[in-house]
Amino acid sequence: MDKILEIKNLKASVTETEEKILNGLNLSIGKGETHAIMGPNGGGKSTLVNVIAGKDSYSVDSGEIEFFSEDLIEMEVDERAKKGIFMAFQYPSEIPGVRPWQFIKASVDSKRKFLGEKELSVREFSKIYDENIKIVGMNQDLMKRSLNEGFSGGEKKRNEVFQMLMLEPQLALLDETDSGLDVDALKSVGDVVNRMRNNERSFLIVTHYQRLLDHIKPDFVHVLIKGKIVESGGYELVKKIEENGYESFV
Amino acid sequence: MEYIKHYEKNFSDLLKTSDIDHAKQNSFDFFSKSGFPIKKKGDERWKYLDLRSLEKTFYSTDYDNDNLTINFDSIGLDKSNIISVNNGVPKYESLEGIEIIPNELYTPIFSFSEDEFLSLNTSLSSKHLLLKVNSKFNGKVLNIVYISDSEKEILECPRIFIEVEQNVELTVNEIFISSDAVNLKLPVIEIILNENSKVFHNLVFQSSFTENNFKFTRVDQKEDSFYKLTSFSNSSLLAANDIKVGLNGKNSECDLKGLYFTTLNSQFNTHVVVEHNVPYTKSNQYFKGILSDNSRAVFSGKIYVEKNAQKAYAEQKDLNLVMSKGAEIDTKPGLEIYADDVECYHGATAGHVDESTLYYMMTRGIDKKSATQMLVNGFATEIINEITDEKLRSFAQKQSDDILPSLSFDL
Ligand SMILES: Nc1ncnc2c1ncn2[C@@H]1O[C@H](COP(=O)(O)OP(=O)(O)O)[C@@H](O)[C@H]1O
Ligand SMILES: [Mg+2]
Numbered sequence A: 001m002d003k004i005l006e007i008k009n010l011k012a013s014v015t016e017t018e019e020k021i022l023n024g025l026n027l028s029i030g031k032g033e034t035h036a037i038m039g040p041n042g043g044g045k046s047t048l049v050n051v052i053a054g055k056d057s058y059s060v061d062s063g064e065i066e067f068f069s070e071d072l073i074e075m076e077v078d079e080r081a082k083k084g085i086f087m088a089f090q091y092p093s094e095i096p097g098v099r100p101w102q103f104i105k106a107s108v109d110s111k112r113k114f115l116g117e118k119e120l121s122v123r124e125f126s127k128i129y130d131e132n133i134k135i136v137g138m139n140q141d142l143m144k145r146s147l148n149e150g151f152s153g154g155e156k157k158r159n160e161v162f163q164m165l166m167l168e169p170q171l172a173l174l175d176e177t178d179s180g181l182d183v184d185a186l187k188s189v190g191d192v193v194n195r196m197r198n199n200e201r202s203f204l205i206v207t208h209y210q211r212l213l214d215h216i217k218p219d220f221v222h223v224l225i226k227g228k229i230v231e232s233g234g235y236e237l238v239k240k241i242e243e244n245g246y247e248s249f250v
Numbered sequence B: 001m002e003y004i005k006h007y008e009k010n011f012s013d014l015l016k017t018s019d020i021d022h023a024k025q026n027s028f029d030f031f032s033k034s035g036f037p038i039k040k041k042g043d044e045r046w047k048y049l050d051l052r053s054l055e056k057t058f059y060s061t062d063y064d065n066d067n068l069t070i071n072f073d074s075i076g077l078d079k080s081n082i083i084s085v086n087n088g089v090p091k092y093e094s095l096e097g098i099e100i101i102p103n104e105l106y107t108p109i110f111s112f113s114e115d116e117f118l119s120l121n122t123s124l125s126s127k128h129l130l131l132k133v134n135s136k137f138n139g140k141v142l143n144i145v146y147i148s149d150s151e152k153e154i155l156e157c158p159r160i161f162i163e164v165e166q167n168v169e170l171t172v173n174e175i176f177i178s179s180d181a182v183n184l185k186l187p188v189i190e191i192i193l194n195e196n197s198k199v200f201h202n203l204v205f206q207s208s209f210t211e212n213n214f215k216f217t218r219v220d221q222k223e224d225s226f227y228k229l230t231s232f233s234n235s236s237l238l239a240a241n242d243i244k245v246g247l248n249g250k251n252s253e254c255d256l257k258g259l260y261f262t263t264l265n266s267q268f269n270t271h272v273v274v275e276h277n278v279p280y281t282k283s284n285q286y287f288k289g290i291l292s293d294n295s296r297a298v299f300s301g302k303i304y305v306e307k308n309a310q311k312a313y314a315e316q317k318d319l320n321l322v323m324s325k326g327a328e329i330d331t332k333p334g335l336e337i338y339a340d341d342v343e344c345y346h347g348a349t350a351g352h353v354d355e356s357t358l359y360y361m362m363t364r365g366i367d368k369k370s371a372t373q374m375l376v377n378g379f380a381t382e383i384i385n386e387i388t389d390e391k392l393r394s395f396a397q398k399q400s401d402d403i404l405p406s407l408s409f410d411l
Helices: A045-053 A077-082 A100-114 A122-136 A153-167 A183-196 A210-216 A236-244 B002-016 B022-034 B116-124 B355-362 B368-384 B390-406
Strands: A003-014 A020-030 A034-038 A058-067 A085-088 A171-175 A202-206 A220-225 A228-233 B082-086 B089-092 B098-100 B128-133 B141-147 B159-164 B169-176 B188-193 B198-205 B208-221 B226-233 B236-247 B253-262 B267-276 B282-291 B296-305 B313-322 B328-337 B343-351
Touching (some): A003 A045, A020 A058, A034 A210, A045 A058, A045 A085, A045 A171, A077 A085, A077 B355, A085 A153, A100 A122, A100 B368, A122 A183, A171 A183, B002 B022, B089 B128, B169 B188, B169 B208, B169 B390, B188 B198, B198 B208, B198 B236, B198 B390, B208 B226, B208 B253, B253 B368, B267 B282, B296 B313, B313 B368, B328 B343
Parallel strands (some): B128 B159, B226 B253, B253 B282, B313 B343
Antiparallel strands (some): A003 A058, A220 A228
């Protein structure tokens, strides 16, 4: 099977403090696969997804990260995004004075331009925009405000999922998108992921809870503790974690 | 001081052509004693600015050209209801609903001793435009357009006084058109809002890297009046936006907002005083600055609450985005409160573009430069959207759109 993401023996630290977070992590994601990462707080899950997205407050000390066989480590954040990596943030930023429409239009335009696709007309864009708002169940009135300003935690998460739908990534990284969501919102996030799954697109879903995974039924589940993947398996691993906690893996 | 002698001569020439005016004489005496407020100790307003250039140029008070043409299309303004101020001389064609007040009935609403620039304006201003707006002008827009030419170094001392009658509502737009004139402008506008009147005042400074412009706004509010000022300033060599509002009637309210861009070596001073002089009054000051290159901005704001002015509500905020190592902001919020039953909030910030927000935007495929511009634009738009006149608002937005790509972000 074709690989989308290949991480080999990755060691990464916090740039400012040099604190080591990822200690030789291996992960391989094939086209069309959905992977889940579970693990205790502070284990390095957010660090991992941010290193893949390219956040420069983390440094890669050694190891490899390849995206479609291309080295990612030196690549700018926006270039990674234009090549198909998307990250749904655990804590999305608020952007005063920038409207959601303006923001996502700029994102989509930028990506299409990079890929040599023609720019969508305002009409074409609006049509997709409105459809996706309905699919995610975003409140229309919220979308008239500044991006994420005055959004509740759950609304911010829905907005992340909406942006994922708009940007149609090759690899979507979801960092605790299910935290702080009520049952309905959780179901709608699960539905969007399921509807977006296809042979070409892969997901890496970071979560604490079985709830979302019951809905999505990932192909692979990994346990990340102290900067390493200590166990990998299929969906059945979720049950094991739910019953025994993480202690059994240490 | 050499330059004071120069203005003394100008002043005595002026006296020859007019009646003896004690106010002017006192005012000039005040100026000649203190001179320009250069590096004045304890003067919070001017001490952070470099005003030394003002000593070196001997500005002339001889207005030899007051027939400049204005390209109204470039601003997008209607040609109607226009007062044009050419090289400092206000030109007025009669407007329905606006009467001229005779000179002898005029008393300024401020004291010349408040400020050296105001005292110079008071002593050398020869042509006042004194207006009274009545109900026939209700709901209309008065445009005041300032324009200068570059023939020689002129001292401009225009003075416009507007008294708004009870229950009348109007918009006042003031625009300083960019020019390569090398003038020193000391424009003063005074506005009296009588009972239950409303004024929406929009003020736009177009960029000029040759002029010095010290702009003064003085406002006197009676009962139930509402005054809103929104200013937009695109960097100038040396400029000031000096505002003082007296809330002198119960239930009067003012809302003062402003945005200043400073670039290259420009200097911009915002000075705001709101005086709550009677009970049940409300004020808001909200200013933002975007500083780049080696520019400098100063914000000094004051909320003053008189002893008997209970139930006053006052807010003041000044937020700054500092885009370059060489740029500098001095922001000084101030409270002077003598009443005990009041609600006041104030705060000031100076910071850089937020890195984690930039990262968030870049994960959506937006490159760093575009993301920065979008963030800065978002920061600016919040104030630009407060400009109540649609034409002026799009004029200001266009100015802002034009500056953004040229800003350098070197941190
Ligand atoms: N920017 C940072 N600065 C300092 N420490 C950090 C930073 N980011 C993460 N850490 C530390 O790295 C460890 C892993 O954090 P994180 O990746 O957020 O864990 P998780 O997402 O699994 O809860 C924690 O101990 C956290 O304190
Ligand atoms: Mg986390």
